[in-house]
Structures are given as C-alpha cells and as structure tokens.
Amino acid sequence: MIKKLIIILSFxxxxxxxxxxxxxNHGVNLLDEKxxxxxxxxxxxxxxxxILGTPSITGSFDKNTFIYIERKTSTAQLRKLGKKKLIxxxxxxxxxxxxxxxxxxxxxxxxxMKEINFTESETxxxxxxxxxxxxxxxxxxxxxxxxxxxxxx
Numbered sequence: 107m108i109k110k111l112i113i114i115l116s117f118x119x120x121x122x123x124x125x126x127x128x129x130x131n132h133g134v135n136l137l138d139e140k141x142x143x144x145x146x147x148x149x150x151x152x153x154x155x156x157i158l159g160t161p162s163i164t165g166s167f168d169k170n171t172f173i174y175i176e177r178k179t180s181t182a183q184l185r186k187l188g189k190k191k192l193i194x195x196x197x198x199x200x201x202x203x204x205x206x207x208x209x210x211x212x213x214x215x216x217x218x219m220k221e222i223n224f225t226e227s228e229t230x231x232x233x234x235x236x237x238x239x240x241x242x243x244x245x246x247x248x249x250x251x252x253x254x255x256x257x258x259x
Contacts, residue, residue: 129180134158137176137196141213151206170202
C-alpha cells in the first residue's frame with residue numbers, strides 16, 4: 107500500500123515538472139522582425155503605431171523620437187542557482203520629421219551593449235583636512251551640543 111502511494115505521489119510530481127524554460131518578455135516582442143516592415147521616408151507615425159504599438163519611451167526634448175524596447179530573460183541552468191540569463195535586448199530608436207514621416211531608424215541589440223569599467227580609486231574629502239570650514243562647523247556643533255559650556259570644564 108505504501109509503495110503504491112509513493113509511486114502515485116512521485117508520478118504526480120514528475121508529470122507536473124516543466125522541462126521548458128520560463129522566458130520573461132518585457133516590451134515589444136519580435137522587435138527585430140517588426141522593424142523591417144518600416145521604411146524610411148515611406149512609413150509615417152500612424153504606420154509605426156499600427157505595427158509596433160505605443161512607444162516604450164518618447165524623447166524628452168523631441169516628441170518626434172520614439173524608443174521601443176524588447177528584453178527577454180530566462181532562468182539559467184541549475185548549477186547557476188536560478189540566475190537570470192539575458193536572451194535578447196533590443197532597442198529601436200525611430201526619428202520622425204515635423205510632418206510625421208519616418209526619417210531615421212536605429213536598432214541596437216545585445217552585442218552593442220558595452221561593459222562599463224569603474225575605477226577603483228577613491229576621491230578624498232577636503233573636509234577631513236582640518237580646513238577652516240571644518241573648524242567652523244566643529245565649533246558650531248560644540249556650541250549646539252553645549253550652549254552654556256558646562257561640559258567642557
């Protein structure tokens with residue numbers, strides 16, 4: 107009886123396990139294929155909105171710049187302890203003229219991303235060198251903490 111129960115429970119757990127990896131999509135799916143439908147000096151703002159939908163970001167200074175983002179991540183292998191793996195990272199930048207015609211399109215992908223190297227050196231602070239400002243602030247702090255000067259005696 108116990109063996110049958112163990113077999114049924116193990117069979118239930120095994121059939122519920124999913125072999126396929128879970129992929130999380132953010133932004134516009136298949137951006138690299140959809141941008142091929144847009145043609146420079148032929149497509150207009152309405153065509154862009156019909157094909158790609160509303161933009162992820164519009165330009166801060168230029169309202170005729172549309173930015174579309176596609177990001178797809180998946181969980182890595184078990185030995186990486188569930189760390190996220192970047193599958194695709196596409197950014198499409200579309201510039202329109204004042205009449206709404208597509209003038210320029212730029213597609214940036216995962217290979218265009220650059221590693222940013224940070225420096226290891228630290229910037230020293232000037233306040234720690236007993237400057238005039240430091241001495242003034244220290245005296246002011248002492249006055250606030252002990253206005254009558256009874257603690258200093």
